[in-house]
Amino acid sequence: MITIPIYDMTILPDVTFFFKKDIFTEQEITAEHVGEDVLFLMLKQDKKREDITPDDICPMGVSGRIESMDEEGNIRVHTKERVAISDVEVTLQSISADGAICGEVEDLSDEEMQKRFEALKRDLLKFVQMFQWGVWARSFILHWKNMNEILCALSGYLNLSWPEKYAVLEAETRRQRCELIEKAIYEFIELFKVSEEAQSAQKETHEQAYRESAIKKQIDFLQNQLDEMHPENISDVRRFENKLKESGMNEEARKEAEKVLNRMRQEGKDSHEYGLLYDYLDFVTSLSWKTEELPQIDLQEAENILDEEHYGLKKVKDRIIQQIAVMALNKKQSGSILLFVGAPGTGKTSIGQSIAKALHREYVRISLGGIRDEAEIRGHRRTYVGAMPGRIMEGMKRSGANNPVMVLDEVDKLAKDYGGDPASALLEVLDPEQNNSFTDHYMNVPYDLSNVFFVCTANSTDTIPEPLLNRMEVIQFPGYTPIEKLHIARKHLLPKAMKSMGIKAQNLKVTDEAITKMISDYTAEAGVRGLKKQMDILCRFAAVKLVKGEQKSITVSEKRVPEFLGRNAMHHEGILQEAVPGVVTGLAWTRAGGEILFVETTLIRGTGKVKITGQLGDVMKESAEIALTLVKAMYPEETKKLDKMDLHIHVPAGAVPKDGPSAGITLVTALSSLVTEKAVSPEYAMTGEVSLRGGVMPIGGLPEKLMAAQRAGVKKVFIPYENKEDLEDVAEEVKEKLEIIPVKKAAEVLERVFGEKK
Incomplete structure (x- = not known):
């Protein structure tokens, strides 16, 4: 038996091979060797003949027989069986080994094997018909008699490693060997198809690109000629193309706009989507995407504009001037988010216009009162019917600039329901760390809002969510004198x-x-x-x-x-004409400013009950209870009669709801006046919360309350000592006409009004 060491070559049983005679390295083959058996030994790795050792031989080989030899020495060998190799001996002259025939597990019948072979051959025939060389390949395929022949014939074309080739020989069952062969062939077919398709597509792409480029140049040239001749007939697509070129959009926005423009070009004017695409492109191209250079800020000019257009409001204008000065030094387009808080009609919105004028910027106002849908801020997604951009981006479009002064009016009147929380949507708008890439749902691309000077207005901060309030600097707008x-x-x-x-x-x-x-x-x-x-x-x-x-x-x-x-529309309370025991003048804050109010107390025959009227809220009722307890502690003898009499506390007007703790000191003084039967002079008024220990605690709305006192003719006003700093916010003409007395204890008030120490 002639042994032939083979590496990286697919040798399977029942296949006819043609070899050149130089493959037989162990001995020279002549015509006399025709009919002799051969044994193919599979090498684990490629080695020179002299370096081969027994360990380099794989455990499975193939037996065969030399069938013929032609005149040129080419040898025809037909393989027979798989052989289990053993007792390998390697010398310099020869390699010998014993082999035992290894049958295969016939888990597939001959018919099933033939069916799978025919199916594979049909698929190969279909495959080769796709190519010019298919005719030659077809005749080649038709000569194959089994699956082993297919794999061996195509082995040189398949992307199989030597271990994968050897695995086919080593397969112990028919099914396993069929599956390995089918897998190798079908992978080859798909890989070849993909490769051909890729080459074809690449070629087609290049040709298409060259063609499109040439056509576009021709179209652009002709279109430019027509546009110059008839500018009134420029198409929508052409107009938007020109706008896109001049817009200065960021890359992401440009890609989205070009995508929509291509759809518009394909759809045509008769499409029901044409109007939607037109509206979108019209909106995004109408926005200002470029940061405009502004004139250098003139601080003196800004001061003059604010003073000219708004009388008073010194603290407010000083804070605005500070903001403008910081912007001038930092060369920034915007600064802190300002929140103007004050009563209606105090100039919160109009001062935003003055800021825009002082900064030489566009002005835009957005009313947020009553908004309860988040989409009003962020916009609607374009998939919805009737989709529109949010109010922020709509305002940017109206301004025609990317750095306007934007006044967000009535932020305290935002609401929320199933449509979302608009206040939460505003967080991104007003956050300097995020608003440089604000994404409106309608636009679906980021837009830079960091250059916008935001000013918000509100009547009160009570209803503004804390996260939103934290992003803004609150500036109070006091009432005018x-x-x-x-x-x-x-x-x-x-x-x-x-x-x-x-x-x-x-x-x-x-x-x-x-x-x-x-x-x-x-x-x-x-x-x-x-x-x-x-x-x-x-x-x-x-x-x-x-x-x-x-x-x-x-x-x-x-x-x-x-x-x-016509006749007087308003009636303001004036001070009492005469002093009455149990009646004291207090001060109140309302959304319309300050007012004076009277705390009236009286005793009637009864059983020690206390009656409180005047539509007082829970806080004010508790203040009355604290005041009564404090008076009982301060006047133990005088208050003994309260056990046999009913106490009635009333705060007119009865139809107006009232609440808050600031009437505490007024209640204490009124009750003290009642039980001691000492009247308090009408020239006194007071405000302040009281504690159970007799302390007078700070209150709010002091400027408005003092204005009301001065208007009513009050001469002397008691205020909490801790509110002394708030006197800076009080107009000088008010302070000049009032004697303002800061107090720490309720006893100080009683000592002053009654002339006795407690």
């Missing part, structure tokens, strides 16, 4: 009202006394919105008289105000 209102009316309200109604300055004059009467008798507010309405009413009445020719020039004095405005 009557003197400030007089200046505002004279300088702003009256001239605007006359101008809007076409009344010239020489035709209408209003005295300061008349304006003062309008302020005191026709308005009750911290701001000037109601005063503006009264000015409008006055000017309308004057317009009627002027048009009728009744008078050519009208002067409105204090006495003539009712002639134009």
